[in-house]
Amino acid sequence: MTFAVGIFDLFSFAVPGAVQLSLLVYVLDRLGVLHVAALTSAPGALLVAGAVVASYLLGHLFHPLAAQLERLRPRRDAExxxxxxxxxxxxxxxxxxxQANPVLLVAAAELxxxxAAGEIVRMRAQSVMLRNIAFAFTLAAVVALVQTATGPHRVVAAVAAAxxxxxxxxxxxxxRKVWHLARIKTFxxxxxxxxxxxxFAADAPAEG
Structure with missing residues (x-):
């Protein structure tokens, strides 16, 4: 279970968080708040450790916001x-x-x-990762659109936004597709x- 949780954290939070961290550093550099060149003078191990921690925290921070994307394009129904x-x-x-609830089936597979259940967990984590990365791409598009309006390099910014x-x-x-496949894998x-x-037959309500 510890390994499965680690995989879920890696895919769901750390990887999207790394994308969000890169975007944040870029924006701060463009605003003159942070100078990327100055970061290179820091010890390599400290820089890597800081990036990993920051990526993980950003992934957690933006996770609830990324979940709102499913309102625009909901996951396919379990049916x-x-x-x-x-x-x-x-x-x-x-x-x-x-006919059982897929959540209970995942728990049964883990028991x-x-x-084998780790494959289901991995696929679900990949699905969350892709959704959270989609949110990071959305933020990147907003930043690129702002640069398109304010310049310079408006053509490059417009292409980046697209x-x-x-x-x-x-x-x-x-x-969405990976989550659907994870449900099929569960069955x-x-x-x-x-x-x-x-x-599950014992848990089903009696007819009549």
Missing amino acids: EARQEFVAAVPQARDRAYV HDKD LSLLGGVGALGSG EICYWIPDIDQT
């Missing part, structure tokens, strides 16, 4: 993953676990085989868990 899995594996159609917007849209779409792994149907 779509369920139907896609059943279409690929028809023999699973009448199994009780297929059964942490290594590329940032395209990158943001692409990252957000890829994040696939749980297919092989002994007695999982009895567990």
